[in-house]
Amino acid sequence: MKVSFLINNIYGIGGTNRTVINLAEALSARHEVEIVSVFRRAAAPKFEISPQVTVRALVDLRAGSGADRGAAGLDEPTGVVPRQEEFYAQYSKLSDERVIGHLKKTDADVVVGTRPSLNLFVARFTRDGALRVAQEHMTHLAIPPAVREEMARVYPRLDAVTTVTDADARSFMEHTPIAGVPVVGIPNSVPQPVVTPSDGSRKVVVSAGRMHHIKRYDLLIRAFARIADDFPDWQLRIYGDGNEAAKLRALVTELGLAGRALLMGGFSPIESEWAKGSIAAVTSSAESFGMTLVEAMRCGLPVVSTDCPVGPREILRDGEDGILVPNGDTEAVAAALHRLMADDALRRAMGTAALRNSARYDPGVVADRYTELFESAAERRAAAAPKYRRPSAKALGRGPGSDAPPATVRTAVVHTVADDAGWLRFTADGPDDGKHRWNLQLRQNPTGGRRLPDMPLRTTRRPLPSGGTRYTAALTPSALEELGDGRWRVMMVSAKGEAVHMKAGIRDTRALMAARARLLASPAGTPVVWNLPYAQQGGKLMLRTVHRAQHVECTAVDVTDDAISVRGVLCAERAVLPGARFVLVRRGHHRAEISVPAHATDERTFHAEVPLRQVVDDRLERWEDWDWWLQPSPADRRRVRVCHLFEDFPDVKGAYAYPAVPVADELSRFVVVHPSRPVRVRPYCSASGAMAMNVVDR
Numbered sequence: 001m002k003v004s005f006l007i008n009n010i011y012g013i014g015g016t017n018r019t020v021i022n023l024a025e026a027l028s029a030r031h032e033v034e035i036v037s038v039f040r041r042a043a044a045p046k047f048e049i050s051p052q053v054t055v056r057a058l059v060d061l062r063a064g065s066g067a068d069r070g071a072a073g074l075d076e077p078t079g080v081v082p083r084q085e086e087f088y089a090q091y092s093k094l095s096d097e098r099v100i101g102h103l104k105k106t107d108a109d110v111v112v113g114t115r116p117s118l119n120l121f122v123a124r125f126t127r128d129g130a131l132r133v134a135q136e137h138m139t140h141l142a143i144p145p146a147v148r149e150e151m152a153r154v155y156p157r158l159d160a161v162t163t164v165t166d167a168d169a170r171s172f173m174e175h176t177p178i179a180g181v182p183v184v185g186i187p188n189s190v191p192q193p194v195v196t197p198s199d200g201s202r203k204v205v206v207s208a209g210r211m212h213h214i215k216r217y218d219l220l221i222r223a224f225a226r227i228a229d230d231f232p233d234w235q236l237r238i239y240g241d242g243n244e245a246a247k248l249r250a251l252v253t254e255l256g257l258a259g260r261a262l263l264m265g266g267f268s269p270i271e272s273e274w275a276k277g278s279i280a281a282v283t284s285s286a287e288s289f290g291m292t293l294v295e296a297m298r299c300g301l302p303v304v305s306t307d308c309p310v311g312p313r314e315i316l317r318d319g320e321d322g323i324l325v326p327n328g329d330t331e332a333v334a335a336a337l338h339r340l341m342a343d344d345a346l347r348r349a350m351g352t353a354a355l356r357n358s359a360r361y362d363p364g365v366v367a368d369r370y371t372e373l374f375e376s377a378a379e380r381r382a383a384a385a386p387k388y389r390r391p392s393a394k395a396l397g398r399g400p401g402s403d404a405p406p407a408t409v410r411t412a413v414v415h416t417v418a419d420d421a422g423w424l425r426f427t428a429d430g431p432d433d434g435k436h437r438w439n440l441q442l443r444q445n446p447t448g449g450r451r452l453p454d455m456p457l458r459t460t461r462r463p464l465p466s467g468g469t470r471y472t473a474a475l476t477p478s479a480l481e482e483l484g485d486g487r488w489r490v491m492m493v494s495a496k497g498e499a500v501h502m503k504a505g506i507r508d509t510r511a512l513m514a515a516r517a518r519l520l521a522s523p524a525g526t527p528v529v530w531n532l533p534y535a536q537q538g539g540k541l542m543l544r545t546v547h548r549a550q551h552v553e554c555t556a557v558d559v560t561d562d563a564i565s566v567r568g569v570l571c572a573e574r575a576v577l578p579g580a581r582f583v584l585v586r587r588g589h590h591r592a593e594i595s596v597p598a599h600a601t602d603e604r605t606f607h608a609e610v611p612l613r614q615v616v617d618d619r620l621e622r623w624e625d626w627d628w629w630l631q632p633s634p635a636d637r638r639r640v641r642v643c644h645l646f647e648d649f650p651d652v653k654g655a656y657a658y659p660a661v662p663v664a665d666e667l668s669r670f671v672v673v674h675p676s677r678p679v680r681v682r683p684y685c686s687a688s689g690a691m692a693m694n695v696v697d698r
Contacts (some may be wrong), residue, residue: 001031001032001110001374001391001392001393001405002031002032002034002107002108002109002391002418003024003027003032003034003107003109003110003111003112003374004035004036004108004111004112005023005024005034005035005036005107005108005112005139005512006036006038006102006103006112006113006114006118006121007019007035007036007037007038007114007115007118007262008037008038008039008050008087008090008114008115008117008118008123009019009037009038009039009040009045009048009056010035010045010055010576011037011039011040011041011042011045011046012042012046012055013040013046013268014342015137015188015289015291015501016114016115016137017045017047018047018291018405018570018680019137019188019189019291020035020114020135020191021035021045021047021049021053022188022190022191022363022364022366022372022402023054023189023363023367024049024255024401024403025049025050025052025053025119025363025400025401025402025462026189026364026366026401027367027370027371027402028050028052028396028398028401028404029124029364029367029395029396029398029399029400029401030367030371030395030397031371031593032393032396033052033053033054033058033401034053034055034056034108035049035055035056035571036053036056036057036058037055037056037057037491038057038058038091038095038098038099038118038417039057039058039059039061039095039389040057040059040060040061040066041061041062041063041089041555042062043059043062043455046268046642047414047538048503049401050328050400050401050402051175051401051404051405051406051407051411052398052401052404053401056382057420058095058098058099058102058326059095059098060305065083068094068536071094072094072298073090073092073094073097074093074094075092075327075568076092076093076094076113076401077091077092077093077241078091078092078093078095078096078241079093079096079341079378080099080100080117080120080121080124080643081120082097082117082120082146082147082150083146084144084145084146084147084403085116085117085147086179086423086458087117087143088117088198089145089272089616091117091361093605095266099118099121099333100121100125101127103121103122103125103126103127104125104126104127105127105691106127106130107218108130108539109130109131109374109391109493110130110131110133110374111130111131111132111133112133112134112135113127113135114135114137115135115136115137116136116138116143116147116151116526117140117425118367119134119135119151119155119158120151120154121408121517122134122158122278123154123155123156123158125136125268126381129388129389131159131160131374131377131378131381132157132158132159133156133158133159133160133161133162133373133374134155134160134162135161135162136161136162136163136164136168136172137164137188137204137288137289137623138288139168139171139286139287139288139309139310140163140168140171140172140176141175142170142286142288144244148176151176151178151280152176152177152178152364152517152696155176155178155181156178156179156180157510158178158181159181159377159381160181160182160183160373160376160377161178161181161182161183161184162185162186162370162373163183163184163185163186163486164182164185164188164288164289165185165187165288165289165310165314166185166314167269167309167310167313167314168185168288168310168606169184169185170444171182171310172233177212178312182376184367184373186366186370186373187289187294187315187361187366188289188291188294188313188361188366189363189365189366189367190294190295190358190362190363191290191298191299191360191362191402192298192362192516193271193274193299193361193506194269194271194299194415194505194506194566195271195272195275195451195506195508196275196508196631197275197299197300197351197355198274198275198277198278198299198300198301199300199348200274200278200300200344200347200348201235201278201349202277202278202510202513203231203233203235203278204234204236204237204277204278204279204561205224205234205235205236205237205277205279205280205281205337206237206238206239206273206274206276206277206279206280206281206296206301207220207236207238207239207280207282207292207339207460208238208239208240208267208270208273208274208292208295208296209239209246209284209292210240210241210242210281211238211240211241211242211245211248211604212242212243212244212391213241213244213398214284214285214286214522215240215283215284216283216284216285216306217238217244217248217283218247218248218251218327218608219283219306219328219330219333219341219568219642220236220257220281220283220312220333220371221236221237221238221248221251221252221255221257221261222251222330223283223330223331223333223334223337224236224260224261224281224334224337224632225255225256225261226330226331226334227337227338228257228260228335230289230338230342231341231342231614232261233339235260235261235262235655236257236260236261236262236281236420236664237262237264237273237276237277237655237686238261238262238263238264239264239265239266239267240264240265240266240272241265241266248263249263250317252657253657253659255503258557258559258656258657258658258659259556259557259656259658261655262655262656264649264651264654264655265651265654265655266580267508267649268535268539269687270295271295271298271299271506272506272507272508272509272510274295274296275299275300275512276300276510276511277296277301277392278301278340278347278351279301279302279303279304279337279340279341279347280292280296280297280301280302280303280304280322281304281333281337281444282294282296282303282304282305282306283305283306283333284306284308284382285306285308285327285328286308286309286310287308287310287312288310288311288326289311290305290311290315290539291307292314292624293311293312293316293322294315294358294361296354297315297321297322297354297357297358298355298358298361299349299355300354300355301351301354301515302321302323302340302350302351302353302354303316303321303354303395304322304323304333304336304337304340305322305323305324305325305575306325306326306327306328306329306333307324307326307327307363307659308327308695310365312324316669317353317357320350320357320657321350321354321356321357321358322350322354323340323355324692344425362412363400363402366402367400369461369474375393378390378391378583380405399465399466403466403610404468405429405431405432405466405467405468405469406429406430406431406468407470407621408430408431409430409431409436409438409494409500409502410500410501410539412428412429412430412431412494412502412529412539413428413501413503413504413505414426414427414440414502414503414505414541415427415428415505415506415507415508416490416504416505416506416507416508416509416533416541416548417506417511418507418508418509418511418512418531418532418533418612418648420511420512420514420515421477422476422477422480422513422515422529422530422531422575423474423475423476423477424471424474424475424533424543425474425475425529426440426457426471426473426474426475426490427470427471427472428440428471428492428502428505429467429468429469429470429471430468430470430471430492431467431468431469432463432467433461433469434578435495435605436460436494436495436496436498437494437495437596438461438469438492438493438495439456439457439459439471439473439492439493439494440457440459440473440490440491440492440542441454441455441456441473441491441492442454442455442457442475442483442488442489442490442491442495443485443488443489443499443501444486444487444488445486445487445488445489445492446486447486447487447526451460452483452495453480453649454491454492455482455483455488455549457469457473457474457475457493458473458474459473460472463539466659468589471492475531475543475547477529480482480529480531480545480546481527481529481547483545483547484545484547485497485544485545485546485547486544486545487543487544487545488542488543488545489492489540489541489542489543490504490533490541490542490543491503492500492557493505501516501541502539502540502541503539503540504533504534504539504540504541504542505541506522507533507534507535508647509532509533509649510648512530512532512646512647512648513648515646516647516648518554519553519571519646520569520646523569523570523572523604524571524575526626527548527549527572528547528548528549528550528551528572529542529545529546529547530544530545530546530645530646531543531545531546531687532544532647532648532649532650534649534650543603544650548571549572550570550571550572550573550574550640551570551571551572551640551641551643551645551672552568552569552630552640552641552642552643553569553621553643553644553645553656554566554567554568554569554642554643554644554685554691555567555568555569555605556626557656557658557683557691559658559659559683560661561661562612562661562663563609563610563612563661564610564661564681564683564693565607565608565609566582566607566608566609566642566683566691567605567606567607568605568606568607568642569604569605570605570606570640571604572606572628572632574632574636575603575604575632575633576598576600576602576603576604576606576630576632576660577600577603577632577633577634577635578600578634579633579634579635580595580597580598580599580600580606580630580631580632580633580634581595581596581598581630581631581634582595582597582598582606582610582628582629582630582631583595583628583629583630583631583697584606584611584615584626584627584628584629584693585626585627585629586624586625587623587624587625587626587627588624588625590621590624592618592628593617594611594614594618596608596609596610596611598630598631598632599640605678610681610683610693611665612661612663612681613617613663613666615681615693615695616663616679616695618683619679619695622696622697623690623694623695624692624694624696625693625695626692626693626694627641627690627691627692628641628642628690628691628692628693629641629642630642641690641691642690642691643689643690644656644685644689644691645689646690652685652689653684653685653686653687656685657684658682658683658684659681660682661681661682662678662679662680663678663680663681664678665681677697678697679695679696679697680695680696680697681693681694681695682696684696
């Protein structure tokens with residue numbers, strides 16, 4: 001049969017997009033599947049979609065090239081979507097016409113709507129020969145009453161309704177009963193991750209999701225703060241973007257968790273970051289399902305979750321693969337985290353159970369439930385309408401779309417795995433190689449001067465059962481001497497010279513966590529090397545390489561109400577000698593230097609106090625930046641830049657956001673130029689990894 005999903009905007013991001021793609025790819029093993037997006041606002045979908053699944057849009061609103069920008073009816077209100085519906089403002093008379101026209105002419109055997117507004121279209125306008133199915137991804141009572149009233153009026157034309165939990169199916173039937181239409185709870189699906197599961201050894205608590213007040217990250221941060229002193233070697237990492245980030249960063253500062261609770265920003269694909277953790281935490285006040293719980297479990301993590309309505313209690317088996325705690329209870333979250341952080345054996349046992357139990361959310365399993373739903377709906381329709389022609393049950397007999405090779409190399413992704421010995425391994429699945437003879441290659445992204453020669457990587461090709469080709473290559477530690485210190489694009493280059501900057505897939509860099517710890521515990525006297533794969537803003541795969549004869553790694557910046565102290569490790573043949581200096585250099589036209597003692601802890605490590613009073617008194621501008629350097633020997637004026645580079649993730653600047661120290665300005669020698677006011681001194685890590693601080697009175 002042919003299955004058609006109607007979705008708001010498949011070109012964006014979001015949980016609904018992700019789960020619809022998972023289901024569509026799984027169904028494509030047996031059925032012809034398409035995803036019809038009402039709107040198109042980007043050149044390509046943010047999530048990868050198998051070529052076995054057809055994707056098309058009805059209204060093209062791409063900036064600069066959208067064929068429907070300014071089209072007639074675009075500025076007239078919709079006549080179908082209720083005003084109270086969340087996406088009401090996106091719809092118009094034009095979108096009404098396009099959606100209705102599509103549904104009346106579709107050749108699909110099953111049409112699946114994916115949100116209340118679209119389900120209303122599906123119920124009212126889909127041609128009689130097709131089955132009509134409504135997916136409800138929202139918690140039912142979160143849908144505005146006026147929209148539920150319209151659903152009660154129109155939904156009797158549907159053949160089935162699905163919710164993502166059994167609890168929400170019961171809520172639907174209680175509050176919006178639809179006579180004769182079955183309402184079935186079928187969970188979202190989560191594929192088996194590409195990465196190997198967590199082994200529970202890394203002392204990291206991971207949470208992920210949009211930065212929204214409903215996720216209650218403030219509760220999680222406060223809970224972690226209560227136990228942080230008991231576990232000084234543990235870290236909390238929160239992944240996601242949103243309008244709550246600034247408030248949460250302020251809370252981290254207020255609770256003294258800078259460097260311990262890290263706001264990591266958005267990250268995709270997220271599987272590699274789950275696998276770096278040993279515990280997952282979900283503290284939402286409400287969840288329609290709980291995709292992040294399943295994602296974490298599929299990576300082998302036990303989950304501490306609030307028992308919020310309605311998803312977590314159906315996903316977790318309390319005490320077996322995770323711990324459920326009362327909703328909104330900070331103390332309970334702290335106690336559950338403490339229990340798992342303190343007990344290695346319990347943590348690993350629960351992680352093993354999570355991995356086992358989460359297999360029930362595999363897309364293939366969920367797709368089978370949908371196929372049964374469609375077939376049952378067809379039986380009911382045939383019994384009620386003798387002229388209805390049931391769709392063919394003959395399966396296409398191919399693998400799921402997730403196994404299908406990309407149509408072109410340009411749509412392929414490259415997965416990377418780093419180990420703790422400096423190796424980096426690349427894997428990409430592409431179309432049949434044929435005569436193209438594609439090879440992986442590194443191309444420098446120069447910041448100035450001449451570009452270094454490209455570095456071809458010895459590429460191995462292996463045919464895949466699906467008909468594609470798997471490309472593999474490795475970058476050795478010795479190659480870093482040739483690559484030097486810089487940034488490189490990861491390319492695929494054909495025998496004919498066609499070059500493609502590849503999309504980033506999984507970047508599994510968890511081994512770098514152990515590599516950092518080992519390097520800082522025993523700093524090498526030989527050149528320091530480091531390589532880190534990352535995705536640039538557009539999603540293309542990049543490589544940051546470090547090759548330095550000497551390097552100072554900042555290991556800690558401690559900020560109190562009136563002081564800033566720095567700790568670091570010297571990686572060089574030299575040693576930190578008595579009389580070593582911590583040097584601050586002011587940038588710009590008013591270049592100046594201030595130095596203070598760098599106290600050697602041993603021959604490689606040091607600590608220093610930042611001279612706050614002096615940098616404030618000596619300022620000549622309202623905003624000044626001071627770079628940090630180490631002069632290891634009083635007899636040798638050669639200095640080494642203080643940096644923070646050795647991490648398993650690229651955005652050190654964003655993750656390690658330090659608070660500012662206010663310093664009164666009454667004693668400034670330049671008080672006439674700069675009126676007396678508090679001056680704030682804030683340390684930071686630059687985008688390049690160099691440590692510095694700014695002094696500002698704005």
